[in-house]
Amino acid sequence: MKISNVMVSLDLGAAAADRVQLAANIAGRFDARLIGVAARQVPGLIAVSDVREAQHVYEEEDRRANEQLAEAKAVFERGAERGVKTAWRSALTEPTAYLVEQARAADLVVVGRHGPADGDPGLMGVSTGALLMEIGRPVIVAPPGIERLAAKRVVVAWKDTREARRAVQDALPFLSRADAVPVVVVGPGAHREGAEDVAAYLSGHGVSVTTHLLPSPAVSASEEILRFAQREGADLIVMGAYGHTRLREWIFGGATHEILQTMPVCCLMSH
Secondary structure, three states: OOOOEEEEEOOOOOOHHHHHHHHHHHHHHOOOEEEEEEEOOOOOOOOOOOHHHHHHHHHHHHHHHHHHHHHHHHHHHHHOOOOOOEEEEEEOOOHHHHHHHHHHHOOEEEEEOOOOOOOOOHHHOOOHHHHHHHOOOOEEEEOOOOOOOOOOEEEEEOOOOHHHHHHHHHOHHHHOOOOEEEEEEEOOOOOHHHHHHHHHHHHOOOOOEEEEEEOOOOOOHHHHHHHHHHHHOOOEEEEEOOEEEEOOEEEEOHHHHHHHHHOOOEEEEEO
């Protein structure tokens, strides 16, 4: 599997510049094109006393939205590395739906972690949960402050589900270049056979892989995975995104939700 196009979501949050540099670093490693994407919706219903005032308010909102998209484009252009091919896409529309639509042109999409401690990305921020459920592409969720991804040690959080299988296959470009790939299974239902099968699959692709069974974690599954990744010195976790979406609302299982909120390293997720 080849990564030819890396897409990165832009907003005006504090971590946007770091995210662009991270995505540019990934694009440079795979000699891929870097595509910046941003959207900002102009409010359709405005409570005012007359039509002329409504028009004035709408024009002001439209001007502000276009200025913010231009600012996001400037952040993207400053963060893109020299020598990396780039493209820019933006629109006056709902950000998450627009990114889902534009992802048809991407092999990999990079978005920001938006946990309680990460600040408000504003009107250009995307809903990571809804995005994962709908995008149909592997997504790297990046915490603030990360500008490079060495991916020399990559942890695969294995669970015998279609989501995890998809994530492992989507991550092959990273896994095949890693120095070490520990496959970890967490929980009392951990099965050695499943972990060994996925290890054999990865070995067939030239991946240096080991298996680790943690049948009785002392903490939650997500915390156990994060602790394991820290002990291994990993900077990337690969896992399935478990949940469902209905009417653009999303619900995740506990481990997925906690990792999305608190993970200190990048996480490649597929649904």
